[in-house]
Amino acid sequence: AQSVTQLGSHVSVSEGALVLLRCNYSSSVPPYLFWYVQYPNQGLQLLLKYTTGATLVKGINGFEAEFKKSETSFHLTKPSAHMSDAAEYFCAVSARRAGNMLTFGGGTRLMVKP
């Protein structure tokens, strides 16, 4: 069984500031990890993913995330927030042996102040 915990349902940053969205997971088997972004009234878009190999993964729009097995974490970061980054972000996990059934966290709404 897998689970995902996203710390902080709402995060507010100033434009130009560092963005850090936290995600911790639980999985009994090696996981695949994902970050999705949802803009208002839209579906989810894949931001980035970790499957195997390099633990630091880069995604679209300047976001990156690092898989830390010892901490069971997959935090999302961006060095400098832009107003267009305001959205809801979801962390998700799937167990490799179970195909690609995704388990999502509760989501974090990112607000960017001018």
Next chain:
Amino acid sequence: IAGITQAPTSQILAAGRRMTLRCTQDMRHNAMYWYRQDLGLGLRLIHYSNTAGTTGKGEVPDGYSVSRANTDDFPLTLASAVPSQTSVYFCASSDTLAAPDTQYFGPGTRLTVL
């Protein structure tokens, strides 16, 4: 434009009524999924289908049924709607052979059951 379409965009429904949410994809993906999104709970898997002719239960299947008569369509039916089924419903698809770790999402259907 390739992708996933969902219909209707939104619907208000009286409790006890039957409702079918439609989902069509033109990417020839073998796998399709239905999720519901509720505040603070992220997305939860309702039903899935790994290939035409087969379906499976997800995390929250009660009160919902699906069918997969062909590759492109994956309708979700609420036989007798209840207020707790008020939610935003997302359909997704993936090619589990070519890209097993990536799901593509539709724009969603907002359903209100009164």
